[in-house]
Amino acid sequence: MEFYSTVQIDAHTWMIKDCFQSYMYLLEGDTQAVLIDSGIGLPGLREYVGRLTQKPVIVINTHGHLDHVGGNCQFEKYYMMQTDHEILQEHTDPVFRKHLMEGFAQEFQLPFKKEELEELAKLGDMPFFFQIMDGQVFDLGSRTLEVIATPGHTIGSVCILDRERRNLFSADTVCDQGILLFFTHSASVREYLKSIRSLQERRTRFERIWPGHHSLPLGLDYLEMYEECAEQILTRPERGEDICSNLGEGKLWRMGRVSITYQLQNL
Numbered sequence: 001m002e003f004y005s006t007v008q009i010d011a012h013t014w015m016i017k018d019c020f021q022s023y024m025y026l027l028e029g030d031t032q033a034v035l036i037d038s039g040i041g042l043p044g045l046r047e048y049v050g051r052l053t054q055k056p057v058i059v060i061n062t063h064g065h066l067d068h069v070g071g072n073c074q075f076e077k078y079y080m081m082q083t084d085h086e087i088l089q090e091h092t093d094p095v096f097r098k099h100l101m102e103g104f105a106q107e108f109q110l111p112f113k114k115e116e117l118e119e120l121a122k123l124g125d126m127p128f129f130f131q132i133m134d135g136q137v138f139d140l141g142s143r144t145l146e147v148i149a150t151p152g153h154t155i156g157s158v159c160i161l162d163r164e165r166r167n168l169f170s171a172d173t174v175c176d177q178g179i180l181l182f183f184t185h186s187a188s189v190r191e192y193l194k195s196i197r198s199l200q201e202r203r204t205r206f207e208r209i210w211p212g213h214h215s216l217p218l219g220l221d222y223l224e225m226y227e228e229c230a231e232q233i234l235t236r237p238e239r240g241e242d243i244c245s246n247l248g249e250g251k252l253w254r255m256g257r258v259s260i261t262y263q264l265q266n267l
């Protein structure tokens with residue numbers, strides 16, 4: 001089966017989707033290219049990216065989850081917040097990966113045999129790691145990317161602002177359907193609300209939001225929806241529904257087409 005498919009966003013920007021429904025974005029400047037996230041870690045990503053751009057490629061990870069960092073090992077280096085490094089280590093462990101990949105394969109009805117998933121769960125060594133900071137700028141040549149720290153989904157989650165083209169790459173911080181804040185390594189609901197508000201303060205600087213999963217692109221109305229959803233949780237947190245899934249358990253708050261999962265002990 002095909003592991004990857006592509007949607008071209010403009011002449012120098014592509015969304016690459018792997019068959020586990022993780023989105024990566026390839027952004028090309030005059031001198032270099034950035035791959036925002038590297039998917040769940042399937043073979044051939046490097047070659048696939050090499051067919052779209054001839055520029056040298058660096059990887060920036062929006063956070064340390066397995067479906068965003070798996071392909072890092074196919075590149076020379078990756079950039080991520082230091083605060084997500086421990087998560088990355090846990091999420092690149094083959095036993096941990098195998099367990100979650102089996103769940104995803106079932107959810108997305110992928111025709112992998114158990115032994116194939118076991119092989120796919122094994123990754124090569126991680127390349128050199130470079131720490132990024134809030135406000136850090138990457139100059140790709142006539143194209144500038146800015147890192148915006150948005151703790152919530154994980155403590156070290158970031159969004160990437162594509163300044164000239166006015167895109168915001170939001171990964172798992174702003175998605176259609178729902179945001180998960182119920183992990184032990186998630187920031188509190190209050191911190192997530194602060195992150196959404198910091199995106200709101202910058203809303204004149206982007207026109208579209210490109211998430212890590214589900215429908216795309218999203219309008220800026222999603223910022224209002226998540227702001228309101230987080231505010232509602234903080235008003236009466238105990239009233240969320242109890243939920244339990246293969247990713248974890250906690251409370252779920254639904255509001256129209258969005259939702260947030262959270263923990264009462266991490267408000």
Ligand SMILES: [Zn+2]
Pocket residue numbers: 063065153172
């Ligand atoms: Zn995630």
